[in-house]
Amino acid sequence: MKIIQCVPNFSEGRRQAVIDQIVQAIVEVEGITLLDVKPDRDHNRVVVTFVGDPETVAEAAFRGAAQASKLIDMETHRGEHPRMGATDVVPFVPLVGATMEDCQAIALKVGERIGRELAIPVYLYERSARTPARRNLADIRRGEYEGIKAEIETNPTRTPDFGPSRLHSTAGATAVGARPPLVAFNVNLDSSDVKIAKAIAKAVRESSGGLPAVKGLGMMLEATNQAQISMNMVDFNVTGLHTVFEAIKLEAAKHNVQVANSEVIGLLPAQVLIDTATHYLALKDFSPAQVLELKLSARHAG
């Protein structure tokens, strides 16, 4: 049995009724298991996580995008997090029994359908990208909704993989693709100086010469008046959370600032916890099969 995880990000983190209607459209598809709904008021964005078999997940992802296109207006949307569409990004992630190739096939199908049926320009990204320039979501999303709107009709590098070469009038554009499990990891500083967070983000992210498989932005959390390094750990087998956390502590010390705390947004694979414990406790020869609950669930699956 193939289990696919889908983790769409929608550009609404404040109006609960809108979030509810999008989630409803997803879970109405029979066979979908909703795992998490994580809205963020500062980002004005919600991360929805669901799983199912390939066909079911493809259908639910499309319905979520269709619903979001009716309820979110990018012309008026504001938030801390970069965004280009009502359905900003739709990643498909291989879980139990599934491969990256399965997810690439689903991304093609769903991307084509969003472009054709909803008239939303779709960019294939990450492991579904057709050119290296489209692997990185930040490159596709450069300039955000407003910047893409200004360029998409005239700049051939902005031409989408599916759908029209003009932004949907309210829903903007959407990125669709296959990728490994991603962990959204934020580190908050004991400081309200967003310039420090931006400098640290620049020091640790891959794009500016930092750690591989780390994407990061410095931003301000208005709610707690804290500067934050907001990261996507795009391949924790390459760079783990503990590695980037320690790097941020060192960078923060250079600015005479301390790390206040950190947070994981949404779900993370158990392997991340194992890697973290292995690092800090200098654990040797530890196997995932030593985790009681993993052992028990393997039994139930067998």
Add this chain to the structure above:
Amino acid sequence: MKIIQCVPNFSEGRRQAVIDQIVQAIVEVEGITLLDVKPDRDHNRVVVTFVGDPETVAEAAFRGAAQASKLIDMETHRGEHPRMGATDVVPFVPLVGATMEDCQAIALKVGERIGRELAIPVYLYERSARTPARRNLADIRRGEYEGIKAEIETNPTRTPDFGPSRLHSTAGATAVGARPPLVAFNVNLDSSDVKIAKAIAKAVRESSGGLPAVKGLGMMLEATNQAQISMNMVDFNVTGLHTVFEAIKLEAAKHNVQVANSEVIGLLPAQVLIDTATHYLALKDFSPAQVLELKLSARHAG
């Protein structure tokens, strides 16, 4: 559905054929799932972990003890770890849907049966202890097999809860009881000086004024020529692995010694990994429901 975990320790860590026969007697009981078999040559001891419903687990625990009593001779047994019987200790641990009271009922039943049918003196310990003096296994086992043999017939504080007031001629005595999940956690030093390990164990264990819910001994690992602090973390909600690990690092520094690494023997609940990551990454608001595999297994159970 009630799931009970049983983690008997048998005094054989070297002869694979003996270990196999004991494990075979356990898994022959229908409905038992064997989770782990962890022999230790230095300790000359094996930790077996299995789960099942209350009646099944009670039957399998008894059969394991019966088999061990035929195959292990305490008169000739030697090993680094303190021991008093062929079946040294039989703890019952509540898992999914089960309570401590369930485990106390099972311990009574199994303890009584080992005493009566196998003629082995049985001490009820931990949450099954009838007096405070018997809560702590180390107190019951003081003097080990040889010491108990010398005293059991004449010293009323050694009178067992079940079975005869004399040691079984080869199988010694057995402790049976209910307890919370226990984590066997060893920290190895970059030193071959067992005196340092003993001093550190004394500093961190509860019985000599250290950390609550930590039991520990300093011992020598002949295989790697390393001094080791071998611990049982008897309630990780009280003292976590990270707490004792950091305490040991500090104590080791006082002796100008470094910690080499650590190891978890057998299984550990996922909560331990969550607690460790929460501590070192200063994670805030992290819930077990954010661990993908736990969320998925909850779904399959529901």
